[in-house]
Amino acid sequence: MPLPSSLPPGAPVFAFDIGGTDIKAALIDDTGRLVGLRRKSTIVSNDGTADAVLGQVQQLAASLTRDFPGVTPQAVGLIAPGIIDDAEGIVHRAVNLNWTEVAVRQLAGAALGLPATFSHDARAAGAAEFELGAARGYDDVVVIVIGTGLSCSLFLGGRPHSAGGFAGELGHSIVDPVGLPCACGASGCLETLASAGAIARRYGLATGTPPAGARAVLAFAEAGDPIARRVWKDALDALALTICQLAAVLAPETIMIGGGLAQAGPALFEPLRQRVAARLSFHRHPLLVPAVLGENAGLLGAALKARALLKETA
Numbered sequence: 001m002p003l004p005s006s007l008p009p010g011a012p013v014f015a016f017d018i019g020g021t022d023i024k025a026a027l028i029d030d031t032g033r034l035v036g037l038r039r040k041s042t043i044v045s046n047d048g049t050a051d052a053v054l055g056q057v058q059q060l061a062a063s064l065t066r067d068f069p070g071v072t073p074q075a076v077g078l079i080a081p082g083i084i085d086d087a088e089g090i091v092h093r094a095v096n097l098n099w100t101e102v103a104v105r106q107l108a109g110a111a112l113g114l115p116a117t118f119s120h121d122a123r124a125a126g127a128a129e130f131e132l133g134a135a136r137g138y139d140d141v142v143v144i145v146i147g148t149g150l151s152c153s154l155f156l157g158g159r160p161h162s163a164g165g166f167a168g169e170l171g172h173s174i175v176d177p178v179g180l181p182c183a184c185g186a187s188g189c190l191e192t193l194a195s196a197g198a199i200a201r202r203y204g205l206a207t208g209t210p211p212a213g214a215r216a217v218l219a220f221a222e223a224g225d226p227i228a229r230r231v232w233k234d235a236l237d238a239l240a241l242t243i244c245q246l247a248a249v250l251a252p253e254t255i256m257i258g259g260g261l262a263q264a265g266p267a268l269f270e271p272l273r274q275r276v277a278a279r280l281s282f283h284r285h286p287l288l289v290p291a292v293l294g295e296n297a298g299l300l301g302a303a304l305k306a307r308a309l310l311k312e313t314a
Contacts, residue, residue, distance in 0.1 A: 008032050009032050013028050014028075016078045019096075021148045021197075023060065025040075025060035035071060045098065074310055075114055077303055079120065079121040079302045080097060081151060084118065089106060089117070090105070116306075117309050122152055124301030124302050125298040127305070129256055131304065134290070139157055140252045142154055142252045144257045145258050147260050149171050149195050150191045174187075179193070199231055202234075203231050214261055215260075236268075241279075247285070255287070257288070257291060269289075
């Protein structure tokens with residue numbers, strides 16, 4: 001059965017969400033439905049190329065085409081984490097994928113034989129929320145996506161702000177100058193404390209028993225595990241500090257949180273709201289709300305960008 005989707009009718013397209021842990025692929029038909037959804041563990045090339053990932057993209061596209069012969073995609077939208085110039089379709093650096101200066105849009109378009117777009121995963125998810133989801137009706141918005149890593153998309157005065165791909169790397173804002181080393185080369189980044197990957201990793205290092213994921217750490221914390229409670233508290237404190245900095249600098253009307261960790265619901269949002277409210281003074285207090293499009297928001301954003309490309313070139 002087709003999966004529900006918030007996309008309006010339009011051209012059928014492929015959408016790929018390339019993460020540090022897995023790759024999600026979807027085929028969107030002309031009614032806007034996600035008629036196919038696939039997931040594979042990400043294989044990263046040791047030589048810094050995108051060859052391994054592009055091979056997986058080709059395999060997933062072939063699988064979707066085989067299973068849904070009545071849907072003919074006209075373009076492909078790809079998203080990934082990292083420093084990505086959407087306009088040029090180039091990733092300058094993606095630490096979790098071992099990519100440096102890779103022309104992903106050009107390579108993917110050639111591999112699939114379709115017009116292609118390539119964008120930052122958080123910007124794509126934020127664009128979907130801004131156009132279709134919880135951000136509708138607001139002009140100044142931050143959409144934070146918490147997954148293996150942590151990043152955000154910015155909308156200021158109703159317009160997306162990317163600064164050539166360098167804006168939105170919230171996970172690499174410094175919350176503790178003498179903190180843990182980060183894969184980016186700095187120390188004390190937000191991502192080392194508050195990403196889902198970091199929460200699981202810190203608990204595993206402290207106990208010698210890797211958990212199933214960040215949600216498992218939360219469950220341990222709620223059951224009274226002192227190490228899990230400390231790890232969860234550190235994540236909340238770091239995230240609250242960063243949200244207060246966003247409030248002071250950008251004064252967003254609302255801050256939405258999406259990604260897998262947002263599925264924690266009140267266990268995340270209630271203590272986070274309390275911490276933020278206690279630390280802000282004269283600032284505009286942003287509404288802290290969960291993103292509503294769920295874990296496939298990035299795929300929807302990738303599909304929107306692929307459709308926009310077709311309109312631009314029509």
